[in-house]
Amino acid sequence: MNSERIKTLASFVSLEDNVLDVGCDHGYLSIYLYKNHLCASVLASDISSSALDMAKKNFSKYQVSIKAYVSDGFESVDAYFDTAVIAGMGTSTILHILDNHKCPNKLIISSHNDLFKLRKTLNKKGFKLVKEASIWENGHYYSIMLWEKGRQKLTKSELLFGISKSRDYYLYLFKKNKELLEKVPFLKRLKLRYLNYLLKGLIEKK
Ligand SMILES: C[S@@+](CC[C@H](N)C(=O)[O-])C[C@H]1O[C@@H](n2cnc3c(N)ncnc32)[C@H](O)[C@@H]1O
Numbered sequence: 001m002n003s004e005r006i007k008t009l010a011s012f013v014s015l016e017d018n019v020l021d022v023g024c025d026h027g028y029l030s031i032y033l034y035k036n037h038l039c040a041s042v043l044a045s046d047i048s049s050s051a052l053d054m055a056k057k058n059f060s061k062y063q064v065s066i067k068a069y070v071s072d073g074f075e076s077v078d079a080y081f082d083t084a085v086i087a088g089m090g091t092s093t094i095l096h097i098l099d100n101h102k103c104p105n106k107l108i109i110s111s112h113n114d115l116f117k118l119r120k121t122l123n124k125k126g127f128k129l130v131k132e133a134s135i136w137e138n139g140h141y142y143s144i145m146l147w148e149k150g151r152q153k154l155t156k157s158e159l160l161f162g163i164s165k166s167r168d169y170y171l172y173l174f175k176k177n178k179e180l181l182e183k184v185p186f187l188k189r190l191k192l193r194y195l196n197y198l199l200k201g202l203i204e205k206k
Contacts, residue, residue, distance in 0.1 A: 020081035027055030045069040073097030105149040128152035134169035
């Protein structure tokens with residue numbers, strides 16, 4: 001396994017966790033967790049039966065015994081889990097998945113869009129952001145977050161840019177916003193200037 005992204009998702013899992021890999025697709029994260037004995041148990045699920053068939057093929061190829069469910073999020077999973085990994089989806093799908101009575105108290109999440117809305121909504125739902133990493137892979141930054149039940153007041157900068165404290169990530173966002181400045185209408189330009197003002201504060205922080 002040479003995906004830094006998958007290794008980082010796995011590094012947020014603890015030995016005592018009973019993990020459900022939601023939207024497992026190929027099943028690589030589940031296999032990595034199982035093979036390396038990184039948690040107490042692993043289940044896998046995906047809304048797509050063809051994705052799950054591929055995961056099941058990989059489970060036999062790598063000789064791992066992982067129960068797999070066709071399920072919209074947690075809905076059809078009837079075995080015990082206390083930790084969910086939800087990665088590689090957009091924020092609206094992730095929030096839809098979390099809006100379920102089976103939502104566990106520990107979440108490892110990586111969304112590919114609208115991270116502000118994701119952090120704000122999870123924080124409002126009574127989760128605290130414990131840890132975050134910004135991982136560069138295949139020409140993209142991936143924000144990987146660990147959330148646990150609890151109260152926490154996140155600042156505007158933390159809601160917008162997370163808590164990874166990765167200067168490279170903040171610099172990347174700053175430069176991207178700067179490039180966009182020339183191409184967008186006035187109001188959007190004001191917003192980008194404000195975002196870059198906050199990012200500058202993070203970049204210059206010791
Ligand atoms: C891009 S793949 C990500 C695979 C893996 N989690 C990763 O991060 O490498 C997204 C997967 O999420 C699945 N998915 C999308 N919506 C879902 C839902 N509501 N419940 C479960 N799985 C879902 C898709 O079928 C697809 O296999």
